[in-house]
Amino acid sequence: MGKKTLAELRVEIDALDKKVQSLIGERAQLASDVAEVKKAADDNSVFYRPEREAQVLRSIIERNDNLLKDKDMAHIFREIMSACLALEQPLNIAYLGPEGTFTQEAALKHFGHAVSTLDCGSIDEIFHQVEKGNAHYGVVPIENSSNGVIGGTVDMLYSQDLKICGEVEISIQHQLMSADQSVEIKTIYAHQQALDQCQRWLANHYPNAQLKAVASNALAARLVKDEVGAAAIASEAALGLYDLERVAKNIEDKTGNTTRFLILGKESIEPSGDDKTSILVVTKHESGALFDLLEPFKEQGINMMQLARHPIPGVKWEYLFLIDIEGHQEDDKVKVALAEIEKRVLKVDVLGSYPVAVL
């Protein structure tokens, strides 16, 4: 292989871009044909199919054997699908405003940029906008590793009829760093939010250190570069950037420090091959009620991915359980387990089956 010049390489890149663009154009045409076929079959046809999107993204990640990272390649295809879908059904997505919140980030991560977004003032408002048909889908936070399950979302899931159509996760990890890790730490700098998210870990490991909130984690990292006896909570990136030493890794109080969001809609989602089912259960007031509830899942060999107890809105001292299990409600063993549980509890409400978050 002879060495190519910069100019020659750029000509090749331009030629490739042309091909990619024309193929994406063909894809848009096919997506539009799909919409035509759907419209011909059913006037109320649904154009957005989360299970199909999840399948496409999974095969893209599976066969990704080139230089690009899986995450980046998946992101590019998310945007291609988003743009194609917008041709047939410009999606309107309700999320927690004002613009530029994490819920918006979650909405764009899941749906891509070719959607219009509707900023809502509260979680209730998001449910109402989807319920009324003003938005096709809503994005609400459901749990956060620092604060646990978001009560307001569980309340609404309990009282509303919307279905869960998907999930999306956004994660943050915190590192403790200093200029010289052999020196005792007396002061720890970080943004207030980071201090909160590492509160327990800090209380355990540095009960006597002075915690100082500063404008950003990046600033914290910069400060400790020149301050002996000071440490900062910041990202992996800051560690390398400021040439600091890592004192402790991933110190956030819950592993992953992830916020998980649910996609709400009106349709049931078909199996994608790797799905989750969320249910709400109200148990009887008996000792052993929780055991009775869980037994059928164990018998069927179904993994539980989440179990959270939550007070029933408006009813004192009564609780419901939010449970996420592996599998789709159309899977035989899930069907069997749910039928058995229905006999054992006061109420079961299947909130939806949906593809497990892709990346």
Added chain:
Amino acid sequence: MGKKTLAELRVEIDALDKKVQSLIGERAQLASDVAEVKKAADDNSVFYRPEREAQVLRSIIERNDNLLKDKDMAHIFREIMSACLALEQPLNIAYLGPEGTFTQEAALKHFGHAVSTLDCGSIDEIFHQVEKGNAHYGVVPIENSSNGVIGGTVDMLYSQDLKICGEVEISIQHQLMSADQSVEIKTIYAHQQALDQCQRWLANHYPNAQLKAVASNALAARLVKDEVGAAAIASEAALGLYDLERVAKNIEDKTGNTTRFLILGKESIEPSGDDKTSILVVTKHESGALFDLLEPFKEQGINMMQLARHPIPGVKWEYLFLIDIEGHQEDDKVKVALAEIEKRVLKVDVLGSYPVAVL
């Protein structure tokens, strides 16, 4: 053409996706070859070339003759280039934190998602991070149609040596809407920010209306659906969604209601074919000094795109001018005009020539 089934169309889409993915993989390889060539030629080689990116995006938009919108196609290629660049030089971008602000949105719009970002607590901090080499580029707001030029950014441009490497714009437009536009408007609902951005227009057109700030513009639109004599300020999308009538179009106080951001870096950018040059000028204390300053541009037929007067930091009653002109500092007529201006004023500082924002 025989009609294809849904399954057949999906098989075709999958085949296309495979081809697109493999071409993007080839592109990544070529991008990596480009980096090798650059490294061989120069140890301090710069991998990110804004002028080349602008040219690629412009030709993509020019030849875009398929179903996809120019904006969406450009966005897809922005992400492809971002992912390819990340292979050779993972860019670190400083912006105004905390995460989820408009400056972050501007940074991702310009650089794509395959970058790491550094949230800074202030505009000064962004300049310092780039200055020290902790971030490759910084993104700072420079003007905003509601509040004019951002003084803090001009101060820093005056006192620091960084170069402007690019610009990016984010725009918002506001519509006034009600359920029945024939009824007199007594109350206007909107988010506080929207009320601020339309303040002058509202004072002129509805001096007696009661302005009520609510949690979001979407909520405002929903409220007025059932309230006679009420109007909302909200987006074009809300108009259709809530089936409201438009009372007035684009009522934001300055046309476009755009926030413009600058990309700061350390390198000079080569001409891209459609460029802007930003300069800072300190004039003499003479009547006619401003006229003297502008004359050479006029003589050379150079359009001025921005002219803002700003107090010199720390010097009372002295002013500098921030001027944006059409063209690159390597263009002959720009060279002639700048040389002439240098003779007429106390100080000229060319902040940089950079590609005009693409979309």
